[in-house]
Amino acid sequence: MASHVQQTPPYTREPSPKHGVSTVQSRPFINSGLTAWNNIQRFLQGDECIIDGSSLDIAGVVAVAKYGTPALLSTDDETRKRIDDSVGMLRTHLDSGHLVYGVSTGFGGSADTRTDNLEDLQRALVQHQNTGVLTSHDIGRPQDAKSMQDPVRSRDIDMAFSTNSMPTSWVRGSMLTRCNSIIRGHSGVRISVGQAILKLLNKNIIPVVPLRGSISASGDLSPLSYIAGAIEGSSDIYVRLSDGKVMPASEALEDAGIEPVVLGPKEGLGLLNGTAFSAATASLALHQSQDVVLLSQVLTAMGVEALQGSAESFWPQIANMRPHPGQIESAGNIFSFLQGSQLAKCVGSPKDTKITGLYQDRYALRTSSQWLGPQIEDLLHATSQITTELNSTTDNPLIDVESDHVLHGGNFQAAVVTSTMDRARLCLERLGKMLFSQATEIINPMLNGGLPANLSADDPSLSFTCKGVDINMASYQSELGFLANPVGNHVQSAEMHNQAINSLALISSRYTFQALDTIYLLSAAHLFVLCQALDLRVLQNDFLESMEPEMKKLVEDFLSTNKQSNQELQDELVNAISTRVHKVWPTTTTADLDGRCKTTADAVTLDVINAFAKASPSIPLDSAELVRLTSDLQTGMQDLYEAKRQNLFKNHLAITPTYLGNAAKRMYQFVRGDLGVKLHRGLFEHPTQPLPEGVEVEEPRKSIGSRISVIYEALRDGRASAVLMACAEEGLRQK
Structure with missing residues (x-):
C-alpha cells in the first residue's frame, strides 16, 4: 500500500479504536453469568428463594438445590387466588358430572376406565409409578442375612457401594421446580400440597429417588412419584436427612411433626405429570456449562501466552467483519483477558510484520473465537428455553379458569429440554476438542516454539512430565465425543x-x-499443562534475555587477544552469535542441558568464521581461540540456565505472574498459590525417587495425577468459579 494512503481497518496493525470490545451489551453471555453468580452470592448471604410461578431462574434452582437456600411460596394475594380458583373450578366440573382425565378416568392407554373413587385413583397413580430400583445401599437397609451367607454375594464389594439413586441436589431442585409449576394456577392442586413439599425441602427431608426409569414423556412420572410418596408418608419411600441418615418417609414426617398429605382429585397427577426433574437437572447442568465456557476462554488466553501467540486473532475488527454475536463476545473476552501480557504478541503494541518463523498461530488458537462463538449462542438460547420451562405449567389436563375449560394437551412432553441438553453436550465436546488441541500443541516440542519436550523442567532423557497427561486427555476427549451423540433419537x-x-x-x-465431569477432568489436566508451560516459557525468555550481556562479555574476552580487532567486528560477532543462539536454542529441547548447550555453542562456529571473513581490512582468526570461545559459550550457557532454573524452582510464584496477562495471572496464582500445586520440577518429585544431595522437596511428594486432582476438585466444587468471575468482571472493565 502506498505510504500516502490512509490505513483503515482491517489494514491497521493494532486494534481499531472504532470497535470497542468491553461493552456489556456486546457480551451478553459473560454478563448473564456474572448476574447469576451475584444472585447466588445473594442467596448464600441469607436471601430466601421466593417462588410465584413466573420468576424462578437457574440461579434460584442452583441456590436451593446445591446450597440449601430456603424456598418459600409467595404471599401475594394473586398467587393464592390463582391456586384456589383452579381447585374450585375443578371441583365445580366434577360436581357437574364432567369427566376429567386422570381424575375420574384411568391413565394413559387405560383412560377408557371410569371411577368415582377419586382419592384412591390418585393413590393408584402413585402406586403404579413407584417402580424404580433402589439398592440396599441407597436406602440404608441392612443386607439380607441369608444373601450375605452366599460366598459370591458376600464378597462382591462393588454391590456394597453402588448406587441407583439420584444426587440429593437433583431431587431438591426438582421439588422446587414442581412447586413453582403447580402454583401457577393451572393444575388444580391445593396450596397445602405445595407447602408440604417445601416443608420437606426446607427441613432437608429429601426423597431417595431412583436414578433411572423416566422417559420424560408424560413428564418425569416415576421420579416425581417418589416426592408424592414422601409427602403421603409412605413407609416404603425413603428420605435422606441433612446428616446423611436414610429412613422411611413415614418415620421422618412423624419425627419432624409434619402431617402426611392425603392427595385430593388430580393432585397425584398434578405432582407426577410434569417436567420438573428434567428442567431442574438441565438448570444445574447449564449452570456448570456456563462456567466451562468461561473457563475455556480463560484457558485459551493462557494458551496464547504459553505459545507466545498473537492477540491479533481477537482484534474486534475481525469479528465485526463476520458479526456473529457469539464470535464477537468470545473475541472480546479473550482479548480483554490478554491485557497486560508480556508473552503474547500484539498486546499493547503494534503488530511486527517482519518476524521470523510461524507468521500466524495454528487453528486451535487463531480460530478459537470462531469455534467458541456458536457454543456461546447455543447455550444462551438454551438458558432462555430452560428459564421458560421453569416457569411453565407442564401437566395434563390444564385448568383454564378464565375460559372455564379443562384442557387436554401435552405440555408434559419435555422435548425442549432434550434439545437443550443434546446441544449442551455437543457444545462441551466442541470445547473439549479445542482445549485438547491447544494442550497437545503446547506439549509437543515440534510445535510449541521452544518449550521442553513433555514440558519437563529437568533433563528430558529421564523426565516425561506431561506425556501421561497427554494420553489422559486423549481418553477424556474420546469419551466426550461419544457422549456428544444425541439421546433424543x-x-x-x-x-x-x-x-x-x-x-x-x-x-x-x-x-x-x-460430559461435564469429563470436560472438568480435561480442563484440570490442561490447566496443569498451562501453568507448567508458562513457567517454562518464562524460564526460556529470562534465560535468553540474560544471555545477551553474557555473550557480549564473551566476545570482548575472545577479541581481547586479537590486536587487529575493532568495534565493527565486535558488534558483528555479538549480533551473529546472539541471532544464532536465539535460533538454535529452541530447536534443542529434546536434549539434556549439556547437550543443548553444546549443540547451540557449536552452531555459532560458522557465524564467527563468516564474520572474520567479511572483515575489512582482513583480520586473522585464531582457531584455538575459536575453540575456546565455543567452549566458554557452552559453559556460560549451562551455568546461567541452571542458575535461572533453580531460581524459578524456588520463586516461580513471584516471577512468572509478572509476565502474565490479567486472567492468566489470576488463574496461575490460584493454582500455584491457593491450591498449592507448584511447578513440577522433574523426576525427583516422584515419591520413591532418591533425592540428590542438597535437593529439598515439599513432603509428602505427590504424583502428577494427585496434583491434577487438586485442580479438578477446585473446578468442580466452585472455588475456581470465584476466580473466573473475577476475570470476567475485570474483562468487562477493559476498554
Whole structure:
C-alpha cells in the first residue's frame, strides 16, 4: 500500500479504536453469568428463594438445590387466588358430572376406565409409578442375612457401594421446580400440597429417588412419584436427612411433626405429570456449562501466552467483519483477558510484520473465537428455553379458569429440554476438542516454539512430565465425543403405545452431567499443562534475555587477544552469535542441558568464521581461540540456565505472574498459590525417587495425577468459579 494512503481497518496493525470490545451489551453471555453468580452470592448471604410461578431462574434452582437456600411460596394475594380458583373450578366440573382425565378416568392407554373413587385413583397413580430400583445401599437397609451367607454375594464389594439413586441436589431442585409449576394456577392442586413439599425441602427431608426409569414423556412420572410418596408418608419411600441418615418417609414426617398429605382429585397427577426433574437437572447442568465456557476462554488466553501467540486473532475488527454475536463476545473476552501480557504478541503494541518463523498461530488458537462463538449462542438460547420451562405449567389436563375449560394437551412432553441438553453436550465436546488441541500443541516440542519436550523442567532423557497427561486427555476427549451423540433419537414406544414418542429429557440431562465431569477432568489436566508451560516459557525468555550481556562479555574476552580487532567486528560477532543462539536454542529441547548447550555453542562456529571473513581490512582468526570461545559459550550457557532454573524452582510464584496477562495471572496464582500445586520440577518429585544431595522437596511428594486432582476438585466444587468471575468482571472493565 502506498505510504500516502490512509490505513483503515482491517489494514491497521493494532486494534481499531472504532470497535470497542468491553461493552456489556456486546457480551451478553459473560454478563448473564456474572448476574447469576451475584444472585447466588445473594442467596448464600441469607436471601430466601421466593417462588410465584413466573420468576424462578437457574440461579434460584442452583441456590436451593446445591446450597440449601430456603424456598418459600409467595404471599401475594394473586398467587393464592390463582391456586384456589383452579381447585374450585375443578371441583365445580366434577360436581357437574364432567369427566376429567386422570381424575375420574384411568391413565394413559387405560383412560377408557371410569371411577368415582377419586382419592384412591390418585393413590393408584402413585402406586403404579413407584417402580424404580433402589439398592440396599441407597436406602440404608441392612443386607439380607441369608444373601450375605452366599460366598459370591458376600464378597462382591462393588454391590456394597453402588448406587441407583439420584444426587440429593437433583431431587431438591426438582421439588422446587414442581412447586413453582403447580402454583401457577393451572393444575388444580391445593396450596397445602405445595407447602408440604417445601416443608420437606426446607427441613432437608429429601426423597431417595431412583436414578433411572423416566422417559420424560408424560413428564418425569416415576421420579416425581417418589416426592408424592414422601409427602403421603409412605413407609416404603425413603428420605435422606441433612446428616446423611436414610429412613422411611413415614418415620421422618412423624419425627419432624409434619402431617402426611392425603392427595385430593388430580393432585397425584398434578405432582407426577410434569417436567420438573428434567428442567431442574438441565438448570444445574447449564449452570456448570456456563462456567466451562468461561473457563475455556480463560484457558485459551493462557494458551496464547504459553505459545507466545498473537492477540491479533481477537482484534474486534475481525469479528465485526463476520458479526456473529457469539464470535464477537468470545473475541472480546479473550482479548480483554490478554491485557497486560508480556508473552503474547500484539498486546499493547503494534503488530511486527517482519518476524521470523510461524507468521500466524495454528487453528486451535487463531480460530478459537470462531469455534467458541456458536457454543456461546447455543447455550444462551438454551438458558432462555430452560428459564421458560421453569416457569411453565407442564401437566395434563390444564385448568383454564378464565375460559372455564379443562384442557387436554401435552405440555408434559419435555422435548425442549432434550434439545437443550443434546446441544449442551455437543457444545462441551466442541470445547473439549479445542482445549485438547491447544494442550497437545503446547506439549509437543515440534510445535510449541521452544518449550521442553513433555514440558519437563529437568533433563528430558529421564523426565516425561506431561506425556501421561497427554494420553489422559486423549481418553477424556474420546469419551466426550461419544457422549456428544444425541439421546433424543433413541425413543422407544411405551405404555400401551400411548407414549409412542417421548422426549428422554432426563436421560439427556444425566448424560450431560457425565460430559461435564469429563470436560472438568480435561480442563484440570490442561490447566496443569498451562501453568507448567508458562513457567517454562518464562524460564526460556529470562534465560535468553540474560544471555545477551553474557555473550557480549564473551566476545570482548575472545577479541581481547586479537590486536587487529575493532568495534565493527565486535558488534558483528555479538549480533551473529546472539541471532544464532536465539535460533538454535529452541530447536534443542529434546536434549539434556549439556547437550543443548553444546549443540547451540557449536552452531555459532560458522557465524564467527563468516564474520572474520567479511572483515575489512582482513583480520586473522585464531582457531584455538575459536575453540575456546565455543567452549566458554557452552559453559556460560549451562551455568546461567541452571542458575535461572533453580531460581524459578524456588520463586516461580513471584516471577512468572509478572509476565502474565490479567486472567492468566489470576488463574496461575490460584493454582500455584491457593491450591498449592507448584511447578513440577522433574523426576525427583516422584515419591520413591532418591533425592540428590542438597535437593529439598515439599513432603509428602505427590504424583502428577494427585496434583491434577487438586485442580479438578477446585473446578468442580466452585472455588475456581470465584476466580473466573473475577476475570470476567475485570474483562468487562477493559476498554
